[in-house]
Amino acid sequence: MGKKHQTPLLDELKKGKWISFVREIERAAEKSERTEDLLGQVEESYHDKVNHWKHGGMAGVKGYGAGMVGRFSEYPDKYPGIKECHSMRIIPSAGFFYNSDFLRKLADISEKHAGGLLNFHGATGNIQILGMSQAEAEDVFQAVAELGFDLGGSGSDLRTPSCCAGQARCEFANFDTMKICRHLTEEYLDELHRPAFNYKFKFKFSGCANDCVASAARSDLAFIGTWKDKIKINQEEVKNYKKKFNVQKYVLDKCPTKCMWFEGENLVIDDENCVKCMHCINELPKALKAGDERGCSILIGAKAPLVTGPRMGMMLVPFYDVNEDAKNDYEWIKSLISNMWEFWDEYGVSRERIGELIGRVGLNTFLEGIGLEPIPEMVEHPRSNPFIKFTEDEEE
Numbered sequence: 001m002g003k004k005h006q007t008p009l010l011d012e013l014k015k016g017k018w019i020s021f022v023r024e025i026e027r028a029a030e031k032s033e034r035t036e037d038l039l040g041q042v043e044e045s046y047h048d049k050v051n052h053w054k055h056g057g058m059a060g061v062k063g064y065g066a067g068m069v070g071r072f073s074e075y076p077d078k079y080p081g082i083k084e085c086h087s088m089r090i091i092p093s094a095g096f097f098y099n100s101d102f103l104r105k106l107a108d109i110s111e112k113h114a115g116g117l118l119n120f121h122g123a124t125g126n127i128q129i130l131g132m133s134q135a136e137a138e139d140v141f142q143a144v145a146e147l148g149f150d151l152g153g154s155g156s157d158l159r160t161p162s163c164c165a166g167q168a169r170c171e172f173a174n175f176d177t178m179k180i181c182r183h184l185t186e187e188y189l190d191e192l193h194r195p196a197f198n199y200k201f202k203f204k205f206s207g208c209a210n211d212c213v214a215s216a217a218r219s220d221l222a223f224i225g226t227w228k229d230k231i232k233i234n235q236e237e238v239k240n241y242k243k244k245f246n247v248q249k250y251v252l253d254k255c256p257t258k259c260m261w262f263e264g265e266n267l268v269i270d271d272e273n274c275v276k277c278m279h280c281i282n283e284l285p286k287a288l289k290a291g292d293e294r295g296c297s298i299l300i301g302a303k304a305p306l307v308t309g310p311r312m313g314m315m316l317v318p319f320y321d322v323n324e325d326a327k328n329d330y331e332w333i334k335s336l337i338s339n340m341w342e343f344w345d346e347y348g349v350s351r352e353r354i355g356e357l358i359g360r361v362g363l364n365t366f367l368e369g370i371g372l373e374p375i376p377e378m379v380e381h382p383r384s385n386p387f388i389k390f391t392e393d394e395e396e
């Protein structure tokens with residue numbers, strides 16, 4: 001350990017105006033010697049154009065089946081500092097709000113027990129401490145626990161839920177994304193720490209259709225804020241915007257359902273035909289606001305390509321009264337989730353995401369299994385082929 005490596009290729013990446021990850025790793029290496037070996041191996045990967053980590057790897061803490069990702073260097077003799085280079089996932093604060101005291105203490109933990117490197121944040125939302133050995137894992141875990149933080153998910157479990165900052169700092173939020181995110185995380189800690197599913201399962205919460213955590217694309221169950229009643233219009237502010245730019249061209253003409261027009265000076269919205277796309281509110285935030293009957297839509301089944309192709313979430317519940325359900329500790333959504341997980345447990349095969357299961361058994365079978373009625377909002381268009389299955393009693 002401690003040997004300084006030549007890194008001509010990585011040194012190129014210290015040039016330019018964007019913050020350099022090479023410079024950051026060098027700074028960490030000043031305090032955590034082993035991180036110098038990380039630079040050495042990454043340089044070798046740049047040269048060989050292949051990665052030099054061994055396949056897979058297990059690491060973890062007692063009592064949990066998830067939360068760490070094990071990783072071993074292919075050249076432990078050459079790079080002893082990263083012979084073991086595991087990462088630990090930590091559940092972030094909802095909305096990613098921290099104070100500097102916490103961040104300083106976390107950095108101290110990483111400098112003392114690991115490679116001095118942190119990832120803010122993993123794509124699912126976890127804080128990650130990078131580069132520790134299995135022997136250090138329990139100490140890191142205890143130190144993190146003392147700060148009041150717990151490990152996140154990994155493997156075939158409920159992964160760490162995440163949310164947009166919503167009501168904390170955004171006037172578009174239709175529900176308290178941070179509150180439900182935190183509540184369901186705590187409710188399902190067992191499912192998160194001890195993998196018992198066919199495969200991974202993710203929750204994400206966005207306060208409105210702008211979907212700042214990309215829940216529709218990156219979570220098996222996506223909650224996206226919306227409203228049921230009329231958009232509130234401040235006609236004076238509309239007039240102010242009209243002085244600044246062409247509201248007709250950039251707002252009305254771009255409404256996807258063409259449900260807005262001017263009557264004289266006044267803006268009119270035919271809310272029955274509004275699909276709550278957020279465009280007009282995004283463009284005229286001082287003039288337009290979502291209505292009072294707020295809640296969210298629930299989409300199901302998003303996933304990356306493996307195995308049967310990528311999917312975005314499909315509409316499962318057009319309007320979930322999340323603000324009302326919050327008063328009952330989210331009883332309604334918790335019972336829907338448990339029906340869903342039971343069905344997936346019963347009929348899903350190993351490493352089958354819930355979206356793939358629905359594709360295989362059919363949406364109607366899934367709906368029956370979880371106790372929801374089929375409704376038109378669930379499909380983009382009706383089926384175009386005539387291969388319709390009827391149950392025996394329907395056939396008479």
Ligand code: HEM
Pocket residue numbers: none
């Ligand atoms: C005008 C000509 C033909 C028509 C209208 C026709 C129509 C059909 C239909 C409606 C089916 C049932 C499909 C289903 O159950 O989903 C079928 C199946 C089949 N046809 Fe034809 N067919 C024609 C010619 C042929 C020829 C020339 C062959 C063979 C050389 C053939 C071999 C088969 C076979 C093997 C099956 C599958 C039977 C099964 O899976 O049980 N067909 N055909």
Ligand code: SF4
Pocket residue numbers: 164165166167170171172173174206207208209210211212213225
């Ligand atoms: S998703 Fe909507 S509510 Fe949440 S931060 Fe983005 S714009 Fe605001």
Ligand code: SF4
Pocket residue numbers: 254255256257258259260269273274275276277278279280281
């Ligand atoms: S939210 Fe979208 S669909 Fe509704 S009025 Fe505004 S632009 Fe049109």
